[in-house]
Amino acid sequence: MRNSQMKRASYLAAAPLLFLAIAEAPAADPPRSGHPVFDRAVELVTDNFHDESAIDRFAAAVRREIEDPQSPVAKASPPERIDQAIDAVLASLDASHMGHFQPDTIDYFELADIFRYAIRNDMRRLFPPDGEVSYPGIGMVARPENGARFVSDVYDGSPADRAGILVGDEVLSVDGKPYHEIESFSGKIGRPVELRLRRRAGAEPITLKIAVEKLRPLPAFEKAIEESAEVATHDGRKIGYIRLWTLAARNSMGAVAEALADGKLKDADGLVLDLRGRWGGGSSDAAELFVGDTPSFRLIPRKGEDVLANVRWRRPVVAIIDEGSRSGLEVFAYALKVNGIPLVGARTAGALLAGRGYLLPDDSLLEIAVSDAVLEENTRLEGAGVEPDLPVPFSLPYAAGHDPQRDAAIEEMRRILARG
Structure with a gap:
């Protein structure tokens, strides 16, 4: 049964996620406000959103925004108010992979790197001199909750990680001023x-x-991903752990494969695979490393080092999921689930459309869902997500680094290994 399920899961989500796709343009012209940024956003959505049947609903939302005398597009407004108007009309579509991002956010830079091919003609202008996306920071993401900001992500191996910042810490200030994702660190590299x-x-x-x-x-x-890999001994057995922050980086799965084959995890008796990521993306067959039935092998040249050609992990796996598991990572989680690999944590994001990035006249970034994504037997994860086998809640504020989902996944692995 495992092999037949694996074969079904191997071709899931044929549409590439978070990559370029093109939709046909509807014939009707969209409503116009006279504001160049707002109007360009409306035009791009009208021409490219994957579900043409939703465009009339979107146009009605645009008209309401334009005709409302209190709307920022009905009067001279600062940029942040135009952002609110764009967010309001995007929300009318009730779809994932729809967002508007300004260059004062970490999301902007991460998505610009993910969508670099779609905006390739502007990369050198946006990120001089070589067109390589970069920003000043410490490797930490904080999200608002209850009027405060709490650390939600600390990238393994980053300055924030090395300094001892913990998930759940409330961020109060940087250099005595209110915290801003980019501005707080601008001009301070080194x-x-x-x-x-x-x-x-x-x-x-x-x-x-x-x-x-x-x-x-x-x-x-x-x-x-590389730095997250570690092994701890429980009951005399070695349990490995690695976090797959995204599938969008070129070597995301390569880093996992290297850790399993030759790195820190090669002698682990079981693995906890953390799919609580930042972004999805990547190949739809990424889960093959854990559920594929092709053999592992190396290429051995006459001279030089062996080369990993195909890695397959045959030992037990437990995966962690939550609302950060989105897009390609949801396909990954679904493939594990249908192959009997237990999932621990919370329901995934239910964000399974294919997105593309577009630049607006003010160089803000607009993400649009340009293709639908339907799995085998007409299974849809958009709006539904993947449910965990073992639900474990997680409360962010003042967590002090405590991770009940990871703890529960380790306990599940201990039970699996104890059963032999």
């Missing part, structure tokens, strides 16, 4: 900043000095 945090509710703040680095998104993700 210099330390003082980051004030609160680790527990009501506790006194702590201050950490952290060096700012020039971060390149996709290489940073590859490094984070």
